[in-house]
Amino acid sequence: MRTEMTRRTLIVSGATIGASALLGAPAASADVSTSGRGRREALVTPIAEVLDGGEQVTSVAISSPALHRAERSSLTSSTFAVHVTATNPLTGEVAYAQDRVVTGATWTRRGEIMLELEHGWGVDGGGTLQYMGAYGRNVLLDLDYAITQVEPLRGRGPGGAVVLDSFRQGRLSDPEVDAFAHHATASGLNYRLFSPKRRSGRRGAALVVWLHGGGEGGLRTGGFDYYDNEAQLRANRGALGFATPEAQDIFDGAYVLAPQATSAWMLDGDGFAPLILEAIEEVARSHRIDPSRIHVVGCSNGGYMSLKMVAEHPETFATSVPICCGIGARDGSDVYFISDDELAAMTTPTWLVHSADDTTLDAQANTVYAHKRIEGSIMSLYDNVTWDGITYPGHWSWIYVARNDPHHDGASVWEWMAAAKR
Structure with a gap:
């Protein structure tokens, strides 16, 4: 998966400025949620569903140990932004690249964040396949989901806001x-x-x-x-x-x-x-x-x-x-x-x-x-x-x-x- 440069992390001459600084949160909050930077990394799992018109990514799950400190009520549909780039693995051409509309944000029982995405017939940017008309074949796209934390989550206890400083994409999940x-x-x-x-x-x-x-x-x-x-x-x-x-x-x-x-x-x-x-x-x-x-x-x-x-x-x-x-x-x-x-x-x-x-x-x-x-x-x-x-x-x-x-x-x-x- 391609490494994304977004507002999440800015690397200059080997120094890292965390997402908390970019969001305007107090500098002290950058190291609060856990011991070790790796515990503020998040795993992003695109979750798909085969609809009547074909498979689409309908949500993304975000999991991280840092989220255990977050106040559940501070999560809204505008806390995170989602962008996807889909590439045809055979031609290397970008099939589409666009923002996904987040229609809802909830917590799972396991303490993950679930971002519901706009999907359905006629909705662009959700499909997992590209039909190559010249060959009459559907090809499974390489999907690159970039997540940006737009707003900090309130933290429970000492340490201030919870901000995730990096995101790593996992494999596409479709339970069916x-x-x-x-x-x-x-x-x-x-x-x-x-x-x-x-x-x-x-x-x-x-x-x-x-x-x-x-x-x-x-x-x-x-x-x-x-x-x-x-x-x-x-x-x-x-x-x-x-x-x-x-x-x-x-x-x-x-x-x-x-x-x-x-x-x-x-x-x-x-x-x-x-x-x-x-x-x-x-x-x-x-x-x-x-x-x-x-x-x-x-x-x-x-x-x-x-x-x-x-x-x-x-x-x-x-x-x-x-x-x-x-x-x-x-x-x-x-x-x-x-x-x-x-x-x-x-x-x-x-x-x-x-x-x-x-x-x-x-x-x-x-x-x-x-x-x-x-x-x-x-x-x-x-x-x-x-x-x-x-x-x-x-x-x-x-x-x-x-x-x-x-x-x-x-x-x-x-x-x-x-x-x-x-």
């Missing part, structure tokens, strides 16, 4: 994402795995396989060698939805497997299908998985790949949920292609989801077409993608599945999946 462990198959395919907390049934737990969209794969062209095992969880809530307490209750505990393509599933469906199956088999060998309750769900590229997996391995899956899928031009001219014969032969229970205003993969030519040919399939065709009053791009119908919105015959899509066995 961090709950998925990092793995790679013997063949080198990255995947993340969520393990349920509750005990599984006599035959083992269900396994939900989430296949990401095109933007979440690796990037190994254009002189890059980027394969991070991150973007498939951070770009949207597709995999995370199945790890929520609500979903875990419905499935009575389920593993969630999120493999990552080295490029994009649509570029080589034939090559990726056995690699995905290898990941499923490795997880099934290592954990108590009920082989009759393996489900495949995917969006966009992953929607195509979920159909491809069913076509290649019809005996494996209890259900298939292709979201805004592509099936290829009917003349077979696309690299990706699901034939009419393959669609007609599918017996795996299938629930297709799409939005009619999708301009990336046409709903009629893909989802509606497939629905007409997969016997007994269910289709949820929305007019647009609107959630919590926000209308998103029409391609983002994965939001509905991640929020368990599609319903049919009184059952939600998660309930339908959980009830199915192969």
